Amino acid sequence: MLLALALRWLAFGWMLIVALVSGQIQRPVEASVALLATGCWTAWLTLAAVRRTRLVLAMDVAVAIALTVLYGYVFSPHAMLTNHPSFMGAYPAAAVAACGVVYRVRGGCAAGLILGLSLPFAYAANEIALDELSFLQVMTMIGSGLSYVLLGGTIGAAARQLDALHERATRDGERAARMAERQRIAAQIHDDVLQQLGRLRGSIREMSAGPVLDAVAEGIARQESALRGLGSAEPDPPPPGVVSLRSHLAQLAQRYTGVPVRLVTAGPFPLPTGMATEIVAAVAELLTNVVKHAQANQVWLTVLPDGGDITVTVRDNGVGFRTDQDTDGLGLRLSVRARVHRMAGSVRIRSSPGHGTEVQLRVPKGNGHA
Known part of the structure; x- marks a missing residue:
């Protein structure tokens, strides 16, 4: 006007x-x-x-x-x-x-x-x-x-x-403000509440001598899981046929209580449902292998953009293996590669005895299956 x-x-x-x-x-x-x-x-x-x-x-x-x-x-x-x-x-x-x-x-x-x-x-x-x-x-x-x-x-x-x-622009500004506030709350939860709960749960398990204290420790573990889910929740629901890869991987990581899985992502990564399902399944196989064979006490799960691709990396600090001789590793590579290759992606494995294992899945964004 x-x-x-x-x-x-x-x-x-x-x-x-x-x-x-x-x-x-x-x-x-x-x-x-x-x-x-x-x-x-x-x-x-x-x-x-x-x-x-x-x-x-x-x-x-x-x-x-x-x-x-x-x-x-x-x-x-x-x-x-x-x-x-x-x-x-x-x-x-x-x-x-x-x-x-x-x-x-x-x-x-x-x-x-x-x-x-x-x-x-x-x-x-x-x-x-x-x-x-x-x-x-x-x-x-x-x-x-x-x-x-x-x-x-x-x-x-x-x-x-x-x-x-x-x-x-107004919606994007409001969404950015919500995400910033959510990140601030999540950081505060992680730096204060979750650490305190983790130390308290560890102390209870050390002194546990009966079902009562075991139940208290289990309740604390459930509250930790709920708080982690609150910090990683998506600010807006994805459109039909699209899911958040970060949300699905966060749910997957929470199921592996024996080995702490630290999830690091650069965003929600909205993907077609079929593509996200294949990636989560491949990551689940990798985490299961870590629990069974790696003897690790820490696992890092990282999701990052790389040009037009998405890289999902699973890294542990376990015993590792020789990639040219380990037959169990060969079977795992074939299983994971079969899923990733269906999405026109690639798999790279780095490992050596005593130095842990790193598996990187690279998938083009435009080759998912809805």
Whole structure:
């Protein structure tokens, strides 16, 4: 609307210039009254910060029609058939633009059509016989009318797109604020509450001598799991057919109570359901292998973006193995690779005796199965 108002003032300045230098105005009194009324109308719209109601917009279109017809009346006869600068300039277009801003495409096209239909009356006021117009002159008049319709539709479409961008920016800002607050709470839970609960659970297990203390330790473990789930919960539900890889991997990691699994991700990673299911299944096999064979006391599960791919890494501090000789490792590699290869991905394994094992799954984002 501010752009339409700026256009309005520029058009009004053009009207003043044409009125002063054109030398074609045959009725200066009527032209002066029109300029004064247009200036007052423009100033009222600006200073009063008028809300663009239906009545105000209708009056604005009426002013534009009046200026269009008046142009033919105050100028010398047949001036509209020449290339002389228009007295009304782009001022009527500002009314069409205002309707497009408020009522979008339909409003802008309707205002442009109404204004275009006033052109024959302007020709008549300029003493031009419509039945004597040549084909080119008729097409010129029709083209001028259609330009108003096109302007109104374009402004309406642009206003709709700007509204959509504004709403999206607002939603993204609110989501970012929620995520920042969630991360702050999750960090506080991890640094304070979870650490205290972990130490308390360890102390209880050391001194446990009966089912009562065992039950207390189990209850503390359940509260730890619930708090971890609260910290990793997604701020917004994913769309249908899409799931959060981070959420599913967090649920998987919580099931392995014998070996602590630390999950580190760079985001929720929304993926098609089929793709996420395959990745989680492959990671589950890797974690099961760690529990059975690695003799590890810590596992790191990392999910990071890498260009157009997703890399999921499972690393432990266990005993490791020689990748060229370990037959159990060979079977695991074949099982995991079969899942990853179905998604056009790749698997890389690094391990050596006494130095743990690292398995990296690389999957292209666009090769999932919904």
